[in-house]
Amino acid sequence: MEINEVGVVRNDVDETKKQGYFRDVESIIEVKEEFADGLQEIERSGYLQVIFYFSRSEDYDLVGPRHGGKIRGVFASRSPHRPNNLGSTVVKLLSRDGATLKVEGLDAINGTPVVDIKPYAAPFDSSSPPEEKKEDPRRKIRRLVKTGDLENLLLKAGELHGHYCPFLALGVMAGNYALNQLGEAPGDMEKLVAVLETNSCFSDGIQYSTGCTFGNNALVYRDYGKTAVTMAIRGDRGVRLYYKEDNYLKENYPERTELFDRVVKEREGTEEDERALKRAWTEIAFDLIHVPVEDIFKVEQIRTPDLPDYAPIYEDGYCDLCGEKFMAPKGVGEEDGPQLCIPCAGGPYLQLDGSGLREVG
Ligand SMILES: [Zn+2]
Numbered sequence: 001m002e003i004n005e006v007g008v009v010r011n012d013v014d015e016t017k018k019q020g021y022f023r024d025v026e027s028i029i030e031v032k033e034e035f036a037d038g039l040q041e042i043e044r045s046g047y048l049q050v051i052f053y054f055s056r057s058e059d060y061d062l063v064g065p066r067h068g069g070k071i072r073g074v075f076a077s078r079s080p081h082r083p084n085n086l087g088s089t090v091v092k093l094l095s096r097d098g099a100t101l102k103v104e105g106l107d108a109i110n111g112t113p114v115v116d117i118k119p120y121a122a123p124f125d126s127s128s129p130p131e132e133k134k135e136d137p138r139r140k141i142r143r144l145v146k147t148g149d150l151e152n153l154l155l156k157a158g159e160l161h162g163h164y165c166p167f168l169a170l171g172v173m174a175g176n177y178a179l180n181q182l183g184e185a186p187g188d189m190e191k192l193v194a195v196l197e198t199n200s201c202f203s204d205g206i207q208y209s210t211g212c213t214f215g216n217n218a219l220v221y222r223d224y225g226k227t228a229v230t231m232a233i234r235g236d237r238g239v240r241l242y243y244k245e246d247n248y249l250k251e252n253y254p255e256r257t258e259l260f261d262r263v264v265k266e267r268e269g270t271e272e273d274e275r276a277l278k279r280a281w282t283e284i285a286f287d288l289i290h291v292p293v294e295d296i297f298k299v300e301q302i303r304t305p306d307l308p309d310y311a312p313i314y315e316d317g318y319c320d321l322c323g324e325k326f327m328a329p330k331g332v333g334e335e336d337g338p339q340l341c342i343p344c345a346g347g348p349y350l351q352l353d354g355s356g357l358r359e360v361g
């Protein structure tokens with residue numbers, strides 16, 4: 001077996017330090033001239049796997065006390081004293097200048113020989129075990145709410161919503177605030193109800209942070225077109241939040257408003273405009289999340305919230321034309337006569353879409 005040194009680490013650290021010390025340390029990797037061509041296109045990767053040689057490690061124990069004094073085998077540790085003295089770390093690639101890479105987080109001291117560099121690829125390099133099926137899948141989210149960790153709530157809400165934007169942030173803020181006002185959110189499905197007055201980005205912030213969703217019937221939609229929500233516990237109290245500062249974004253981010261008008265309202269933005277808007281939205285959303293809720297929302301305590309009953313379980317009906325099954329009350333026809341589904345009967349029907357709830361057909 002032959003291993004070549006392909007480069008060397010340069011940084012200000014001349015002494016061995018604890019691993020955590022290196023998290024923010026910037027290092028240069030000088031790649032040797034004869035290997036420099038191998039760096040072509042490397043800047044497409046944001047993170048790199050760097051394999052290096054602990055040149056100062058001489059001997060090792062197969063089993064011995066490791067970090068924190070625990071007795072472990074060498075392969076069960078990250079000790080630098082190993083049979084082949086190889087270390088490997090995922091680092092952030094900051095920039096490349098010819099054969100020189102600037103990286104962050106490389107836990108190797110000045111002069112450490114580098115033996116390999118590869119792009120970090122999450123599907124192969126990060127095999128965190130699959131999440132287990134949980135009795136309470138929202139436990140982590142609930143904990144974020146309980147601790148008021150708005151930043152992480154918003155980060156996660158983006159996974160549902162598809163982008164970060166100010167109204168998603170507002171929804172997360174309102175949901176988080178209301179749940180904390182109501183105290184421990186009851187685990188029972190449909191016990192906690194959200195009455196939403198709009199279907200917009202705000203609604204996804206509410207659905208994610210509160211767990212009251214379109215699908216679990218804990219979300220009631222009232223088509224008022226207001227950025228507002230009432231969070232309520234059945235048989236108990238509620239709290240309504242209405243976004244009152246509708247000039248807040250315009251006043252605080254005037255140049256973003258222009259961009260928004262061009263891209264969203266007039267639909268005349270270029271691709272570059274769209275990217276710029278997404279960046280701006282993200283920035284504003286994570287800014288906005290720290291504004292005190294009472295500053296931008298009207299908050300009302302609701303003593304006896306007006307809520308519909310629990311979702312009923314309907315009998316099945318079958319369409320005499322297409323044969324498809326539907327919830328019996330949705331059938332069209334005389335009570336004892338043939339039943340048709342709504343589309344076979346030619347409508348009309350109710351549709352919730354970008355325009356709100358409306359009758360079609
Ligand atoms: Zn949005």
Ligand SMILES: [Zn+2]
Nearest residue numbers: 319322341344
């Ligand atoms: Zn039908």
